[in-house]
Amino acid sequence: MKRINNIADLESIRDAILQQRDAFTNNIRICNTGCRARKSLKVSAALSQEIKSQGLTDTVAIKETGCHGFCELGPILVIEPENIFYCRVKEEDIPEIISETILNGHVIDRLLWQDPQSGAITCEKDLPFYREQQKHVSGNCGKIDPTDIEDYIANNGYTALCKVLTSMSSTKVVDTVIASGLRGRGGGGFPAGIKWRLCASAPGDAKYIIANGDEGDPGAFMDRSLMEGDPHSIIEGMIIGAFAIGASQGYLYVREEYPIAIEHLALAIKQAEEYGLLGDNILGTDFRLSLKINKGAGAFVCGEETALMVSIEGKSGTPRSRPPYPAFEGLWGKPSVLNNVESLANITQIFRNGATWYGDIGTQGSKGTKIFSLVGKVKNTGMVEVEMGTTLRKIIFDIGGGIRNGRNFKAVQTGGPSGGCIPISKIDMPVDYDSLREAGAIMGSGGMIVMDETSCMVDVARYFLNFLLFESCGKCVPCREGLQQMHAIMTNICEGRGEEEDMELLSELAGFMTTASLCALGGTAGNPVLSTIRYFRNEYEAHIVDKKCAAGVCKNLFAYEIDENVCSGCTLCAVKCPEGAVSGEKKKPHTIDVETCVKCGICFSLCKLDAIRVV
């Protein structure tokens, strides 16, 4: 009954949904994915209770959406048609929102976002955070209900698939992707269309399409937001991909740490099956595809394509050497294509709006938009989507609002453990695959972590090595042993045992690992070290020669001291110190006993006068 067999069916379903919606005067969109960490479920429950008790169920609709992007302000609630943007909404704010804004049309100032320059801003689109973005791939996130396929259809969902299945040959589809210039969004940036062409041309009947949702880079959550907020756009891209390469079985490999993403994708698959968009005779054609979700089990290396495929086969996920490439011998030894979930959502955009439209966005070598998770010491943190080629300055200072607490920008880290740190001198650099690589970083999956002077660059490099040391699968010697040695040297530096020749030794080891490691995990492991040595050599020297960590991060290389000219003797630090290291009389400057202090940082974070200094 619901089954869609052609474009006419899809259009009539869409018209019916839109007509139904005309009955509502207001639509309230509330994030119920990312904002759950800020108790948005309670806000949402209170909202639906209040609407019911005020008898507004026929005129006010609630839509529980995915991520709005501006996560720092969560829970976020947007009231249509005016798109009034309320942030940090609590349960107790709900009655007022209904009585004041919905019933009386008054905007509640206290719930608006306050621009440091211009004051309160009412509409979502006027926020600087959104104004400078180009939301295409993540355009539905925060707009539609990801658990309802009809909402996706109402927003032109599955029109791309209709176009492909009813009017294009598989060769034409592959050619279109090649023409679009789409490069893989998972990290490497390999042209997606070429991968498809290789797999399509590979001999064999059984082929597989796989979506990589094993977002492992620490500090990155774009894929999570996309899977949670718009699962159908990924599935639509996957079906198009399966058609292009000739696959009838597909897998989505998703991190276990993302339960909402798994839930929403599973629901989306079920609904797509009901509507005849998955299964046999898709859209009334002979084409068939079934999809299955595999939950990752907490192994970073499984984001690597060969390791991921081995994991789907039910083994411990270790990579293997290539060639043969997965396009010829992949999952179960059959030709397979693995695309990142963001790449697949891009595919949907390309076929919905055309390859020419897509080609006009971005730079010569990097087409389209890219989603980043903008986090760290920046004021406005969240998920942002910008045109390729946008400068770092625009992303960090215009969209991100600059650095928190009046501090200064020191570096931005992109590309996770395979990437690097970019200093202030490169702040006007365009963000695209090639520029980032030239600067010693990589695009990676899209983590963008901003650092200020309280971040120690030596510690950041050690952090990534430590991360990889635990995540290395141990199969190849260069990675397993190289990481051990590099980590040992970095730990020595951070703990005050560094020696002058260490930097040279680190560079040599990193170069060796790049040449000899089996997969990209080891092959790129040196990048965070190399890029920090390149741009922040002075910090390494301070750690090695002066035995000082000016950022106050490496515990052996600094001490806390109370500035007696600033301390008011409020006793807060003395009361809260778990080690009893702070002493002093009330209303008189206090002192810290260096021997007893464990540098837990409690006093430093509590002092309201900033009287505690790093020396």
Add this chain to the structure above:
Amino acid sequence: MNFEQIDQVLQKYNYRHSNIISIMQDVQGLENYIPEEAIRYISEKMELNLARIYDIATFYKTFSLIPRGRHTIKVCCGTACHLGGSDRNLDQIKRSLQIEEGETTADRQFSLETVNCLGTCALAPVVMVEEDYYDEVKPGRIEKILINYHSDEEG
């Protein structure tokens, strides 16, 4: 160990060897860890080499072969959390509960784990206790957070 529940899991996945990771995830869901007897039972019922199951159980970080406490504390150590001071939070929890990472308190109330990234980077640093997220955590807040779960036990 309730072997009937394991049987149900095995049936759900048709005893297929390629589903072993999913099977073990579901079995772990029963008691929040995988007891040795469960591994032996799965091996026998699926006719799957014991070594392969042990390999998987020790390769993937999600699996625990030792019992966990009533409340699992997850300290997120993603990059944004690290910059925000997650190490200090972790140290404070260790000092407070007198356990190391991967250990469980003697009264079996708390287990302490670290995770690579919870994907809530905009709220860093994040500590999760069971299903509850705590955002922008500072070491001074640790005691207050843990008390919620101590009183829970009395009530």
